[in-house]
Amino acid sequence: MFKRNLLQSFKFAITGLTFVIKSEHNMRTHCLAAVLAIAFGAYLHIARIEWLFLSLAITIVLVAETVNTAFELLLDYANGKRYHNTVKMLKDIAAGGVLIAVLNAIVTGCIIFIPFIKK
Numbered sequence: 001m002f003k004r005n006l007l008q009s010f011k012f013a014i015t016g017l018t019f020v021i022k023s024e025h026n027m028r029t030h031c032l033a034a035v036l037a038i039a040f041g042a043y044l045h046i047a048r049i050e051w052l053f054l055s056l057a058i059t060i061v062l063v064a065e066t067v068n069t070a071f072e073l074l075l076d077y078a079n080g081k082r083y084h085n086t087v088k089m090l091k092d093i094a095a096g097g098v099l100i101a102v103l104n105a106i107v108t109g110c111i112i113f114i115p116f117i118k119k
Contacts, residue, residue: 016066017066020065020066020069024069027066030061030062030102031062034061034062037054038054044116050112060101061105064102065101068094068097068098071094
């Protein structure tokens, strides 16, 4: 394994994120939802603690989708893209993790934004 410097590490990370955004429709959807939530939060002047929870919810979703994509690619590589029930179940489980993150983000958004809407 070769030693890399911090700049190289950032370059690899940005390359990976670019790949996920370009190749995964769900990641683009999550990014759009994140931008809308941030814009809505700015418009409503939400409190600092609300920003903390909103940014945490957004981060969890984006990390979950990124890990899910990496896991799916790894499974496809290891299995040679042949169908196998176990591979399908592993992918479904990873997708379930993303769903949990998204549901958490929806609940967080509702807790933050509904009181502003009700005013």
